[in-house]
Amino acid sequence: MILVTGGAGYIGCVLVGELLAKGESVRLYDKLYFGDAGLNKYREKVDMVQGDLRYFDPKALDGIDSVIHLAGLSNDPTAEFNPKANHEMNTVATGVLAKACKERGIKRFTFASTCSIYDRGLFAEDILYNEDSEVAPRAAYAVSNYEAEKILLEMCDEKFCPVILRQGTVYGFSPRMRYDLVVNTFLRDAITKGALTVHCGGEMWRPLVDVSDVAKAHICCVEAPEEKVRGQIFNLSFKNYRILELAHWVREALKDRLELEINVDYSHYKARSYRVCAQKIETVLGFKPIVPVKESVENMIQKIYEYGYTDFLHPRYYNIEWMTLLYQMEQTLAKIGSVF
Numbered sequence: 604m605i606l607v608t609g610g611a612g613y614i615g616c617v618l619v620g621e622l623l624a625k626g627e628s629v630r631l632y633d634k635l636y637f638g639d640a641g642l643n644k645y646r647e648k649v650d651m652v653q654g655d656l657r658y659f660d661p662k663a664l665d666g667i668d669s670v671i672h673l674a675g676l677s678n679d680p681t682a683e684f685n686p687k688a689n690h691e692m693n694t695v696a697t698g699v700l701a702k703a704c705k706e707r708g709i710k711r712f713t714f715a716s717t718c719s720i721y722d723r724g725l726f727a728e729d730i731l732y733n734e735d736s737e738v739a740p741r742a743a744y745a746v747s748n749y750e751a752e753k754i755l756l757e758m759c760d761e762k763f764c765p766v767i768l769r770q771g772t773v774y775g776f777s778p779r780m781r782y783d784l785v786v787n788t789f790l791r792d793a794i795t796k797g798a799l800t801v802h803c804g805g806e807m808w809r810p811l812v813d814v815s816d817v818a819k820a821h822i823c824c825v826e827a828p829e830e831k832v833r834g835q836i837f838n839l840s841f842k843n844y845r846i847l848e849l850a851h852w853v854r855e856a857l858k859d860r861l862e863l864e865i866n867v868d869y870s871h872y873k874a875r876s877y878r879v880c881a882q883k884i885e886t887v888l889g890f891k892p893i894v895p896v897k898e899s900v901e902n903m904i905q906k907i908y909e910y911g912y913t914d915f916l917h918p919r920y921y922n923i924e925w926m927t928l929l930y931q932m933e934q935t936l937a938k939i940g941s942v943f
């Protein structure tokens with residue numbers, strides 16, 4: 604049985620579908636910040652443990668053969684909203700979970716890290732980073748992931764086989780949707796406003812990858828021979844895109860449905876920008892992401908129109924908005940008690 608932490612999240616809900624389709628038994632461990640509606644289709648087929656990783660009960664590892672670790676605060680704004688919780692969840696809890704796995708003889712452990720570890724800002728030297736490049740993460744989110752990577756690599760030995768996937772920014776449809784990721788945000792703006800705005804002239808580079816390719820990459824790393832993956836870091840990206848190019852692909856994908864205005868804003872130049880080389884995972888494991896942005900956007904459009912997924916502006920789809928709301932509600936409820 605495979606344990607997927609953060610299995611009710613954006614990537615998790617796609618990954619669960621892929622694992623079940625392969626006949627795997629799946630247990631999920633998730634705090635359910637965003638609810639579990641994304642798992643509706645799989646409810647009867649998975650074992651669900653609701654809980655916060657910071658207070659992890661190792662009983663959730665009973666019967667588990669390998670772990671895919673996705674849980675945590677998953678972007679810059681939420682990490683900065685509460686840096687202490689971010690450190691506890693993304694770094695400390697990852698170490699605690701890994702230690703519990705190692706003690707129980709659960710060897711294979713994939714970790715959803717991030718390419719934003721490479722970010723040095725728009726005006727840094729424009730180089731192609733690979734897994735051996737020196738890094739100096741600055742933002743709380745990137746630092747917490749990098750620290751977690753280091754803990755996992757220190758624990759790596761004959762008895763424990765961590766594999767780190769430094770994922771590019773993800774795009775594409777998931778039953779638990781996020782519209783706070785650049786391509787998905789552009790699609791939302793295109794449909795709701797008929798216009799989208801590209802900041803900093805759209806010059807920034809980003810490695811990007813479709814959500815189904817991310818799910819498949821984790822499965823590949825779980826199934827790969829141990830000697831190929833133990834203690835390895837793999838960048839995961841379909842391609843490096845400039846942000847302006849992404850706007851172009853969204854317009855292309857929508858061209859039969861609507862006219863899209865692209866506004867380029869040059870008013871400020873503070874943005875993340877980095878390019879990565881993602882060749883290693885193909886060379887070592889023969890794994891290559893296959894879904895380009897345009898195809899992924901077409902798939903999202905089809906799902907949106909076919910199933911009427913039109914509540915784009917619900918705060919649940921924007922991690923920082925949702926977390927802020929939850930926090931405010933928590934404060935209010937602490938004062939007023941129950942709502943009625």
Ligand SMILES: NC(=O)c1ccc[n+]([C@@H]2O[C@H](COP(=O)([O-])OP(=O)(O)OC[C@H]3O[C@@H](n4cnc5c(N)ncnc54)[C@H](O)[C@@H]3O)[C@@H](O)[C@H]2O)c1
Pocket residue numbers: 608609610611612613614615632633634635636637654655656657672673674675676677678692715716717718769770771772773774781784922
């Ligand atoms: N989406 C991306 O573009 C992207 C890019 C690089 C890396 N990642 C990493 O991949 C992972 C999954 O990302 P996602 O887009 O699915 O994010 P998400 O926010 O949609 O899902 C994260 C899930 O983890 C759960 N969670 C958060 N803190 C928890 C805790 N303390 N205990 C238990 N569960 C907790 C949440 O409830 C949620 O279901 C994250 O670790 C993220 O940092 C994501």
